[in-house]
Amino acid sequence: MLLKKILAGIYRKIKLPFSILKTNLLMFKTKSINDKKFKSDSDNGKYPELALKAALDPATFSVFRRHHKYTNILEHVSRKEGEQYLNIIREEYKMKDDEIFQILKPLMEVGNPKLLRIKGLSNKISTTGLRYLKIALDIKKITGSKIGNVVEIGCGYGGQAIILDQLLQIESYTFYDLWQVNLLIKRFIENSNFSSKYTISTIREDSFNCRNSWDFCISNYAFSELPKAIQEIYINKIINKTRKGFMLMNSGVSGKFGNVINFSQKELLNKLKNASIHNEIPLTHVNNYLLTWGEEN
Secondary structure (H helix, E strand, O other), X not given: OHHHHHHHHHHHHHHHHHHHHHHHHXXXXXXXXXXHHHOOOOOOOHHHHHHHHHHHOHHHHOOHHHOHHHHOOOOOOOHHHHHHHHHHHHHOOOOOHHHHHHHHHHHHOXXXXXXXXXOOOXXXXXXXXXXXXXXXXXXXXXXXXXXXXXXXEOOOOOHHHHHHHXXXXXXXXXXXXXXXXXXXXXXXXXOOOOOOOEEEEOOOOOOHHHOOOEEEEEEEOOHHHOOHHHHHHHHHHOHHHEEEEEEXXXXXXXXXXXXXXXXXXXXXXXXXXXXXXXXXXXXXXXXXXXXEEEOOO
16 A cells, blocks of 8 residues: 555656646647748748848848858859849840949949859859849839839848839839848848838738738749748738739749648639749749739730
């Protein structure tokens, strides 16, 4: 009888810590599942942390575009890809080299980006800038010189907007990104003579009332990195309220980026009005494609 009481006492002492441990493990598992469900691939802690530091610290801001925490997400366009973008800009859009350098100048002067030597150019250039310029020219071919009210999902430091601002007449520009990244966008565009009226917000802010419709939606390899739950919010509150859209995607046919499960091509075609799938030109990854929707696709 005495032995039974002793063993029962030992069991109670052992059981409590293990119960606490089990509860904590379940809480951690649940938190991990929820985090994955509502976080993009870039919302990994390291990238937003670096963006925030760059926004607040002048020394970090002066070199942030070379930092490894940043180049894992952006600023990694290769020399070969840069050459492909340049060829399209020259041959299809008939843009002269002097004009290219002039347009890309705001992007090459801030944040100390890595500039590469491209065959045929007299000076080094930002290959990321060449990508932004090629995309901007593609968009201009769709919209003409007047693009109206623009919304961008996942904006980096605002590089695409800065190029569009020089090429098109923009009535307003709305940026949606993580709050830390938004601070960096604001700092960058204010150092770049951005002339369009703009608003910066996050998906979690109750700020969709700032506009209830847009003329054109843009996303460069960002919407496709969001989990389905967040994509659904953007579709309902932004994408379905835009007349036209242009999204470069990196989630393949099935809808998967890394460990993040996204909407597949088939699901997106069913959800968006007059949506079409196009080849990415130039093709920079086997899973990449262009998604457009709206009028005259």
